[in-house]
Amino acid sequence: MSDRPSPLADPHIAFDTTEGRRDIVVLGSTGSIGTQAIDLVLRHPDRFRVTALAASGSRIDLLAEQAHRLGVAQVAVAREEAVEELRTALKARWESSRASGAGNGGPLPEILAGPDAATQLAASPCHTVLNGITGSIGLAPTLAALEAGRTLALANKESLIVGGPLVKALAQPGQIIPVDSEHAALFQALAAGTRADVRKLVVTASGGPFRGRTRADLERVTREDALAHPTWAMGPVITVNSATLVNKGLEVIEAHLLYDIPFDRIEVVVHPQSYVHSMVEFTDGSTLAQATPPDMRGPIAIGIGWPERIPDAAPAFDWSTASTWEFFPLDDEAFPSVNLARHVGELGGTAPAVFNAANEECVEAFLAGRLPFNGIMDTVTAVVTEHGRPSGGTSLTVPDVLEAETWARARARELAAKATAEARA
Incomplete structure (x- = not known):
């Protein structure tokens, strides 16, 4: 990793510091x-x-x-x-x-x-x-x-x-x-050092409503179960993505693209309380964590106000009250989405578009009762595998993306319909 500025988010650079409203x-x-x-x-x-x-x-x-x-x-x-x-x-x-x-x-x-x-x-x-x-x-x-x-x-x-x-x-x-709360956290923590000082990015995940469950347990979950997120209030698609941890897989790809950190140096850990939104580990062994109570107004304020901070944008912690913060390793067997996201991110080209489009179709099918919960990632994996070698690479074009998405959506619908028919037979 070079020490050149990232072409995207960089907390050391304010793209436009125009004063006033x-x-x-x-x-x-x-x-x-x-x-x-x-x-x-x-x-x-x-x-x-x-x-x-x-x-x-x-x-x-x-x-x-x-x-x-x-x-x-x-x-x-x-x-x-x-x-x-x-x-x-x-x-x-x-x-x-x-x-x-x-x-x-x-x-x-x-x-x-x-x-x-x-x-x-x-x-x-x-x-x-x-x-x-x-x-x-x-x-x-x-x-x-x-x-x-x-x-x-x-x-x-x-x-x-x-x-x-x-x-x-x-x-x-x-x-x-x-x-995103995770990337706003990384953005702020990265301000403490240079890119050459960074050893690892640590992206936190709440674990969603199914933390601690096995893949077998997840076969029986319902739409209502998946939409009952324990921490965040979000729209149905993002909430289901948080239940499958697809959202976390997408965030790993996003962190790689934003900060030019290799995939093998981006780790995901489960943090049920959602107080620590992400962390940066530096080469001297120190780790900086950005923490606030779960509230998206803080990250939004960073997004629209940087490099200034907006007073009282979101609630702060009450440090006079005892609390417990827990961290657990990710269960890759029950939640294979993060590793699959790493795979498509490393492939590049149209592979991430195929992954994302197939997932959107499968989430829609799940919410409509046409696909079981585990069927979401099973179908997405099948579509990504069938897609094979991606097109575009670093010379990716908008038509490449649209063509890949169209194919992935159609194929995901076909496979989801086939799985439903087989389940009913």
């Missing part, structure tokens, strides 16, 4: 990351202003309320059929405010719609783009934000994972600030 575009505004980011912005209006919002269009009332409270200039929805409902909801809120004398006096926001709407907003004038979209559909907005020269607060890990070489080719040193 920052204009922010929030992608995925009605999701968990987006709603918490907006809470931070509303509590710190002297530091931040949201200029545009993007969402899928499944929660129109919430999106309209966000747009009204923030007074944004633009709102984007991925679902074109949601435009009229959104326009009606926006108009109702603006008219109600004006009638009560509490209106902001501004015009209704411009509405953008369609699968490219979020990408358009990602390139719009602003300081920071917070990409809180879930899934690989976040790749195009990530690339657009980087190409436009925006600081990218990245919560959409999938865009980096499926398009690693593409993202790295566009990102300037310090341009990407990670928002």
Whole structure:
């Protein structure tokens, strides 16, 4: 590992240290990351202003309320059929405010719609783009934000994972600030030394709802079991990914891409309390851990505020109260997802895109009751194995990614349907 600056996240580099209030575009505004980011912005209006919002269009009332409270200039929805409902909801809120004398006096926001709407907003004038979209559909907005020269607060890990070489080719040193709690923790701990001082990255995992169970135990778990995460409140896809530990496998790939640390020097340990979000072990034997109570507003504040810290962004520990912090090795037999992620990460090219797309399809099948829990990773493994040698390599293109994802989704659906039919026979 060289001591050159990483082309991506580097805590020693502030990509843009412009003083004053920052204009922010929030992608995925009605999701968990987006709603918490907006809470931070509303509590710190002297530091931040949201200029545009993007969402899928499944929660129109919430999106309209966000747009009204923030007074944004633009709102984007991925679902074109949601435009009229959104326009009606926006108009109702603006008219109600004006009638009560509490209106902001501004015009209704411009509405953008369609699968490219979020990408358009990602390139719009602003300081920071917070990409809180879930899934690989976040790749195009990530690339657009980087190409436009925006600081990218990245919560959409999938865009980096499926398009690693593409993202790295566009990102300037310090341009990407990670928002995942684990990578925000690594980002902060790495500030204590140079890259040449780093021996190992240690990524922590809560273990999800099934920590301590064997593979045989997992054959009987239900959708409700998988969605009952003991620590974090997240959307259904990310929650299932945490139950299979696919989320942790994706984070290993992300850590490798963000910090240029080889896979054999990135370790995963289980930490049920989720207080320590990750650690960096240095060559002198010391380890630095970043710790806060489980709350995503802290990592979000790092993402949109760096290099400054936002006062009271998230709760702090009460050190007058006794607590126990535990760490356990990962059970690779019950949770093979992390090792499979290492494998596809080392393969590179389109392999991570195949892994991610197949998993998204399998999680959807599991949530719909068409695939058992263990069938998720069994099917993903089969798709990755069948895919074989990846295409693209370091010369990966967007068409390469899209083609690989399309194939992986179709093949995952076929294998999941076959497994269901065999189980019912």
